[in-house]
Amino acid sequence: xxxxxxxxxxxxxxxxxxxxxxxxxxxxxxxxxxxxxxxxxxxxxxxxxxxxxxxxxxxxxxxxxxxxxxxxxxxxxxxxxxxxxxxxxxxxxxxxxxxxxxxxxxxxxxxxxxxxxxxxxxxxxxxxxxxxxxxxxxxxxxxxxxxxxxxxxxxxxxxxxxxxxxxxxxxxxxxxxxxxxxxxxxxxxxxxxxxxxxxxxxxxxxxxxxxxxxxxxxxxxxxxxxxxxxxxxxxxxxxxxxxxxxxxxxxxxxxxxxxx
Numbered sequence: 166x167x168x169x170x171x172x173x174x175x176x177x178x179x180x181x182x183x184x185x186x187x188x189x190x191x192x193x194x195x196x197x198x199x200x201x202x203x204x205x206x207x208x209x210x211x212x213x214x215x216x217x218x219x220x221x222x223x224x225x226x227x228x229x230x231x232x233x234x235x236x237x238x239x240x241x242x243x244x245x246x247x248x249x250x251x252x253x254x255x256x257x258x259x260x261x262x263x264x265x266x267x268x269x270x271x272x273x274x275x276x277x278x279x280x281x282x283x284x285x286x287x288x289x290x291x292x293x294x295x296x297x298x299x300x301x302x303x304x305x306x307x308x309x310x311x312x313x314x315x316x317x318x319x320x321x322x323x324x325x326x327x328x329x330x331x332x333x334x335x336x337x338x339x340x341x342x343x344x345x346x347x348x349x350x351x352x353x354x355x356x357x358x359x360x361x362x363x364x365x366x367x368x369x370x371x372x373x374x375x376x377x378x379x380x381x382x383x384x385x386x387x388x389x390x391x392x393x394x395x396x397x398x399x400x401x402x403x404x405x406x407x408x409x410x411x412x413x414x415x416x417x418x419x420x421x422x423x424x425x
Contacts, residue, residue: 166301166350171215174346175298178208179291186287189238190280193273195245198238205235210342212294218305227293234283237276244268250378254392261386303350310347310355313340318415326372326404334369337362356419365410368403375400 185201188194212224244265251261276283313336320333344359351357378396382389 166303166306166347168298168300170346171211171298171301172295174211175208175291175294178204178211182208183287186284190277195242198242198245202235202238202242205231206338207342208294210339211346213339214306214309214343214347215298215301217309218301219299223297224294227297228290230286231290234286237272237279241269241272241276244272247381250374250381254378254382254389254396256382256387256389256392258387303354306347306350307354310340310351310357314415314418318418321411321414324408324411330369330407331373334366334373337366337369341366358418358420361410361417361420365407365414368407368410372400372403372407375403 181204182201185197185204188197189201209228212228216222216224248262248265248269251258317333317336320329324330340357341359341362344357375396379393379400382393382396
């Protein structure tokens with residue numbers, strides 16, 4: 166992959182990171198905050214790929230300062246999602262709602278107070294990454310995908326419904342996020358079933374959401390045992406689906422998708 170292609174892709178991601186950052190600071194929109202985090206994840210996925218292919222960690226070190234901003238955004242996002250979940254499951258607890266509303270308001274204010282500093286960090290990270298980009302051999306990109314798929318297949322041979330599976334989902338998403346930009350490098354060397362992988366990671370993500378919901382709403386203050394029982398049944402169904410989807414993972418992940 167030529168450096169120019171890498172640079173253009175980083176520019177594309179950066180435009181979305183920056184525009185969503187600015188929109189969130191201006192409006193406080195949760196959707197802009199969500200998109201900001203999504204595009205930061207996509208940039209990180211690309212950096213993981215390039216550093217591995219180049220046998221280095223220069224890009225990861227250049228990217229590191231953005232993690233503080235990402236975590237701050239995540240704190241706001243988590244409080245918002247907790248509120249959404251309580252509404253979705255119709256679990257009413259005034260103290261819980263007020264606590265999370267207050268946290269969102271407080272952290273949005275703090276985020277805005279730090280906006281200029283964060284903007285400066287974002288710019289520095291962007292420039293540092295641009296300086297470190299270099300041409301990457303296609304065979305090394307191909308090897309990265311093959312090794313990652315092999316490792317994921319090994320993890321899924323005997324599934325553990327723990328954080329290990331959640332980490333496995335992150336690995337899958339890294340491969341899916343980078344699929345389009347590395348398409349030419351993989352062409353004819355390694356088939357890649359993005360549709361299957363996306364379906365699997367979505368099921369894992371939904372299962373993890375049920376785990377979080379059960380932990381969150383098991384507090385006595387909610388008196389939510391009927392709802393907890395419902396979420397547990399949903400979690401069980403998802404576990405069965407994941408077990409089925411993960412069978413013969415490597416074969417299914419590298420089975421060429423039919424043309425659409």
